[in-house]
Amino acid sequence: MATSNSTAIPAVPGALPGLGHVPRMLRNPLAFVTSLRDTGDLAWFRLGPQRLLAVSEPDLVHQMLVTDGRHYDQGKYFDKIRDTFGNGLPVSNGAFHTRQRRLVQPAFHRERIAEYFEVMSACAATMAGAWRPGEAVPLKEEALSLMLGMVARTLFAAEVSETVNAEVRRSWTTVVKGIAWRTMSPTPLLEKLPTPGNRRYEQATSRMRAAVTGAVLRQRATGRSDSSLLSMLLEARDAETGEAMSDEQIVAEIFLILFAGTETAAFMTVWLFHELSRRPDLATRLYDEVDSVLSGRAVTFDDLPKLTFTRRMLTECLRLRHPGWMFMRRTNAPTELGGHELPVGTETMFSIYALHRDPRSFRDPLVFDPDRWGPEGEPVPENAYIPFLAGKRQCIGDGFAWAQMVTTIATIASRWKVTPAPGTEVKELPQALMAPSEMPVFVTAR
Numbered sequence: 001m002a003t004s005n006s007t008a009i010p011a012v013p014g015a016l017p018g019l020g021h022v023p024r025m026l027r028n029p030l031a032f033v034t035s036l037r038d039t040g041d042l043a044w045f046r047l048g049p050q051r052l053l054a055v056s057e058p059d060l061v062h063q064m065l066v067t068d069g070r071h072y073d074q075g076k077y078f079d080k081i082r083d084t085f086g087n088g089l090p091v092s093n094g095a096f097h098t099r100q101r102r103l104v105q106p107a108f109h110r111e112r113i114a115e116y117f118e119v120m121s122a123c124a125a126t127m128a129g130a131w132r133p134g135e136a137v138p139l140k141e142e143a144l145s146l147m148l149g150m151v152a153r154t155l156f157a158a159e160v161s162e163t164v165n166a167e168v169r170r171s172w173t174t175v176v177k178g179i180a181w182r183t184m185s186p187t188p189l190l191e192k193l194p195t196p197g198n199r200r201y202e203q204a205t206s207r208m209r210a211a212v213t214g215a216v217l218r219q220r221a222t223g224r225s226d227s228s229l230l231s232m233l234l235e236a237r238d239a240e241t242g243e244a245m246s247d248e249q250i251v252a253e254i255f256l257i258l259f260a261g262t263e264t265a266a267f268m269t270v271w272l273f274h275e276l277s278r279r280p281d282l283a284t285r286l287y288d289e290v291d292s293v294l295s296g297r298a299v300t301f302d303d304l305p306k307l308t309f310t311r312r313m314l315t316e317c318l319r320l321r322h323p324g325w326m327f328m329r330r331t332n333a334p335t336e337l338g339g340h341e342l343p344v345g346t347e348t349m350f351s352i353y354a355l356h357r358d359p360r361s362f363r364d365p366l367v368f369d370p371d372r373w374g375p376e377g378e379p380v381p382e383n384a385y386i387p388f389l390a391g392k393r394q395c396i397g398d399g400f401a402w403a404q405m406v407t408t409i410a411t412i413a414s415r416w417k418v419t420p421a422p423g424t425e426v427k428e429l430p431q432a433l434m435a436p437s438e439m440p441v442f443v444t445a446r
């Protein structure tokens, strides 16, 4: 029954003095976030001094993201990312976020994705074409490098993309690890110490920033308009004020597009081949579909909707292996959630990973079953499946991501049978995103 008393929200048991639930969180983060619903649809927990409200019920998450989305900003987790990369879309708030969203959105329209598609398809073909039969292929590394290449080559004109791409690749791992560590770190003091790790992180972020800034300045100086995403961002004007974005803001947007668009799609590729390796029946269906749609030729944009089983496999990977295991929001106004009054500054937390594994929403939630998305599948409760989120912060790159992922899977599957190296066990690693562990594979020609 609704109440206006926030103390009525239950507290997750097992908090230790001073530490709260940090030890449980560190021991097994994914099990911890998934267990929060056992305490209640809303439940308080503590990470050290920080009290957080876990929201574990799909309709309440919808209320927070959509119905009352204006009352929530990006939470604490995002502050560190903003410090490093600037105020790009995933971390900005309020009217500034709305304005930026209006400016950036056209670069992700369907017609634009159709234009970028040729580059995506060529990148996938180059990767799959470089593999040799019987050769061991580090699939996760290859998928990351491919997705980074697809995003970088879409962002920048061909002649700059190679230089920027090379610099981004060189610095990538150090920067991603540094960010993951910083978002989790209990005190900002640790980041300021002159340790070798901190120095490497500073150097890598400066190199990446210099490379991206250089590309923006060069493109602006040429005054040339081309089909790159950067060119669109430089030309974008606010419909109300006629204002353009500053170079600094464009650099921030580019940085975060590179981050948002690389790991997510790469991880789905790894999970999909992991599932195929365990289920030869699904592998046969996927290979049959790819053969009948493509008949040996390269993937085109018009093929994407025809690859229905491939999409269903990815839809199920996005359910069971969603990379977003922990998201945070912060109330910017007093608001009501599930009948409780939340004061300004309440930090909330939700997990797409946990929502997608909730037995109240999905039968046998831990079973990988692409047919649950087919004509025979049970209806999924509204708001229960949100791989790209919903509301004002819905992923801007969802169409781009589908194009990246479907092309990659279809291109690989049309040429190669992929078998994990003996003894490979792919584990879920709760880093900044939930990542698969390494997956070395052997490829044989089909």
Ligand code: HEM
Pocket: 089, 090, 091, 101, 151, 256, 257, 260, 261, 262, 264, 265, 268, 323, 324, 327, 328, 387, 388, 389, 392, 393, 394, 395, 396, 397, 398, 400, 401, 404
């Ligand atoms: C399978 C792939 C992907 C998944 C599962 C995914 C998921 C998400 C989710 C859940 C959010 C919301 C984060 C939050 O507000 O806390 C988001 C935001 C965002 N994504 Fe994606 N994403 C994917 C691919 C991409 C790609 C390919 C791009 C760009 C090339 C991209 C660009 C963005 C941007 C810019 C935002 C921030 C939007 C805003 O706050 O207005 N994403 N994504």
